[in-house]
Amino acid sequence: MTAEREQTSDPLLACLGLTLAFFLLCLWRLWLPSGAYFDEIHYLPAARDLLSGAEYRNPEHPPLGKEIIAAGIALLGDNAGGWRIFSALAGALGLFAGMRALWHASHRRDAVLAYGVLLATGFLLFVHAQIAMLDIFMVAFFLAALWLFASACRQRSVARARIDLGLAGIALGLSMAAKWNAAPLAPLLGLFFLAMRLDALRLRDTFTDEDAGPLRGVSLVEAALWLGVLPLAVYSATFWPAFQVENGPFAGMDLFGAHLHMLELQESVKQAHPYQSTWGQWVLNSRAIWYLYEVTDGTQRGVMLIGNPLTMWLGLAGLAWCGWAALASRRGDAAAVFVLYALSIGFWIVAAKPIQFYYHYFLPSCFLLAGLALAIEWLKARGIGWAYWAVLAGSVAVFAWFYPILSAAELGDVQAFNTWMWLDGWR
Template identity: 55%
Template sequence: MALAPENRSDPFGWTFLLCAAFMFLCLVRLTIPSSPYFDEVHYLPAARALLDGGEWLNREHPLLGKEILALGIASFGDTALGWRIFPLMCGTLALFAAMRALWFATYSRFASLAYGLLLATGFLLFVHTRIAMLDIFMVAFFAVALWQCAAGLREPETAQWRLALAGIAIGLSMASKWNVLVVAMLPGLAFLGARLAASRRRLLLSKRGIPIAGMSLIQAGFLLGLLPLFVYWLTYIPAYFYDDNILEIGGFIQHHQTMLELQQSLKTPHNYQSNWPDWLLNLRAIWYLYEPVDGAQRGVMLIGNPLTMLLGLPAMAWAVWAGTKRRRWDLIAIVSLFAVSLGMWLFVGKPIQFYYHYFLPSCFLLASLAMALDELWQGGNRWMPLSALAGSLGIFACFYPILSASPLDGVAAFETWTWIEGWR
């Protein structure tokens, strides 16, 4: 944690307004296309099957994301609004929670607000807030977990219930998509590491010392370790009541072995596949949509913001240096989250990977950029941070038509935004 300034002013109101503006932009043409597109064609049938108790579909992914989509269909109808209303809510929640996490980690108004603007205009959050896929639920719940962990460290008197919420959110994040599994261990491991560093003789039972006075290692282990696993299991309860291919009592572990096999079974090369060096340099786009639909040529393109995804790389290098040299634990936390969430893709047995797997790591990359801009801002250099934020906003405005399924001028309109060959 950064040291708390004597006079601090919580930017809660500005955070709320920024999130409201983001939600409004996402609402524009939310129901276009009016038919399922990209991976909605996999997740929506699985959600419908949940509602009618039929066949268990899309078994390679956990159930929670599809349960949330099913709730949207049940509440708002089997229409584009019903499919995408909860992704919209969770995307807005992800932005709010991420900003609150950085606020509690730094107590810097500028860093928190800059981070919100960078995330909102970073493309990945915007695109996934408007489509019925699983990634947005995973990111939203994990952002909530980080928010509650950071707030619990700042306000130890609230740590019990905040870490309980964090544990629940971690479980829900894992139950949305497995991409978060490894990084989800970091909050609990960080607590353990801090207690080991404090050299407490009664390691398991002592409530003294860092990171949270008044909480024992056993309590933290339950809240950040066992509770997430229990919540994760709870999300599978509907699977025990399917009409076809039900989850047998005692078959939970076996089912997860099957999930692993399904995850590793996709080996056919894909035109849009990429890997982590492509992600870092923003070299390969995915066209979620590009066809005549709802009366016009429309497209939805997934890349990262061409400015901030590249600026984030030197910012992350600075965070490594500053975190190590100055013992800035807020920076070390961001670097660790980025390194683990990205590094896992070097080792997982998933042969075909895509740019949307960079969604979670990109959130931490943009956090490092917000921190680097804050360093300049606090040092009296105002024009560089403001220029970077204005540039991010300007490029987002330039790409907005191809991020939001706007009507386009003919089939060759995509050339306006395909600045490099890998984006075609």
């Protein structure tokens, strides 16, 4: 009974503490390198153009991420701090939102705290929290949408639930407006609501009763407005600056035409890239991207994007456990994590985008680590606590070992990267 009370105790303060520690770590070395690197060379000029209003670059991606980067430049200046400050804030939001989403979905304290540690030390969140790219905003807003949706489903007050649903819809729209990677998963929140409503009504003769879970007093039509219509409205509104640019890439087009043009641009990139990879390599964590490896700011520095090798590989076993728990024990939290991962990686298996990169695995990796957190919490609850603590300690230790090539630290010489090359595909 003591263990049960501990599990149902909201770890809010611990979540806040983990988030603050992660944010402070992101701020350290945020100014390095002092020049633009990797895809910042595309997004920083686009952000500057948004501030000047003279041109609209990089039209193949939706505008919100570039608008946020522009806001950082306007706030702190056209320097490394201004470029990346909102990335660090988004990284902190993503970490906190992920933990709160898992809490409301599971009410398992040990799993939530484990997820915070795994996500913070999983490499992908940290690296993207220190670079001015679009992916961090997409992931942060999508995890926020999951948090607010799960919170709404836990509310006893209909008024509070409606607020959370509305905020979830806004976050969902912002996620899609940052990068399209979130779009294939956007309908899932509404489908989750529908599935829970049908499950609550499975013993009744009607499927339209509002006095049923997951939110009593909220009809399917109202839920569709919050989780369908509102996100699309928010998403569309972010395009306003793009249509104000005279003779810009969307000149003479309506919103539908602009999206056809964006899709055409996305599918037109077919030239091979030395860092391109496939979904199978993402799952196996076998192909890295070097965001930076050069002499800059007085010394050799590097930033490698790869997943934490310990938790990316163990996470596959965690996902397998989620599938088993969903079927054998009707674990809704495990089922949600399994579905989110399967669909987010499944999209890239069938996507028409010919050239793909490991950073497309960012969002699926968040669900992979959630599955691992649920699995090791299940072990701990059954007296195998050493496995729980071993995975967390191992994740932190591996992160600490790789930290120099995740954070643009001083590396010494041009061959220093060999210290971390566990696989040839990471070179």
